[in-house]
Amino acid sequence: NAGVTQTPKFRILKIGQSMTLQCTQDMNHNYMYWYRQDPGMGLKLIYYSVGAGITDKGEVPNGYNVSRSTTEDFPLRLELAAPSQTSVYFCASSYSGHSGNTIYFGEGSWLTVV
Amino acid sequence: DQQVKQNSPSLSVQEGRISILNCDYTNSMFDYFLWYKKYPAEGPTFLISISSIKDKNEDGRFTVFLNKSAKHLSLHIVPSQPGDSAVYFCAAKDSNYQLIWGAGTKLIIKP
Numbered sequence: 273n274a275g276v277t278q279t280p281k282f283r284i285l286k287i288g289q290s291m292t293l294q295c296t297q298d299m300n301h302n303y304m305y306w307y308r309q310d311p312g313m314g315l316k317l318i319y320y321s322v323g324a325g326i327t328d329k330g331e332v333p334n335g336y337n338v339s340r341s342t343t344e345d346f347p348l349r350l351e352l353a354a355p356s357q358t359s360v361y362f363c364a365s366s367y368s369g370h371s372g373n374t375i376y377f378g379e380g381s382w383l384t385v386v
Numbered sequence: 387d388q389q390v391k392q393n394s395p396s397l398s399v400q401e402g403r404i405s406i407l408n409c410d411y412t413n414s415m416f417d418y419f420l421w422y423k424k425y426p427a428e429g430p431t432f433l434i435s436i437s438s439i440k441d442k443n444e445d446g447r448f449t450v451f452l453n454k455s456a457k458h459l460s461l462h463i464v465p466s467q468p469g470d471s472a473v474y475f476c477a478a479k480d481s482n483y484q485l486i487w488g489a490g491t492k493l494i495i496k497p
Contacts, residue, residue: 276429314477315485315487317484320484331484378429379428
């Protein structure tokens with residue numbers, strides 16, 4: 273039972289480079305999320321999706337893009353990496369968005385922009 | 387403006403004793419609260435939750451208390467075990483069904 277799988281686990285980017293964080297879930301969940309966690313801070317929602325073909329901005333969407341072409345996959349795109357995007361990124365999924373205890377998280381992706 | 391605050395970055399407790407982790411919030415419209423536990427290099431995992439219509443919820447060694455008038459909730463772990471050493475996040479669900487997270491408290495259980 274894989275749950276939520278995100279790759280890569282670690283990545284160093286140069287300023288201005290682009291990359292995609294991959295996320296896939298095998299639980300047939302409708303909702304998927306991307307969070308970032310900065311040192312000493314709580315999780316901040318970047319983007320979320322309530323189903324295939326539908327995405328919405330969260331609290332901190334600037335500098336990111338997402339797509340949801342399938343139920344399973346929810347990639348996060350950084351177009352022009354900036355040092356402010358150095359963070360730990362968590363992908364998550366849930367069956368519905370109405371009950372927080374059904375949210376399952378991936379193991380995290382550590383991104384450093386230099 | 388942090389709507390959910392965990393004012394203690396870390397807490398050290400002797401094995402077998404009670405661990406009490408605190409969380410304060412500012413938005414009286416929050417109606418559901420959760421605690422998540424996170425080990426290093428892993429994603430957060432759900433621990434326990436409480437609805438705003440209750441003041442206590444218990445699950446084994448874990449109990450969450452909610453004081454709505456004080457906008458305060460706490461997580462009690464009794465007895466504390468070495469495997470409880472982790473970062474604990476408090477989160478609150480807002481009217482848009484989004485979770486607002488605290489910064490976390492690192493709990494260290496001493497043998």
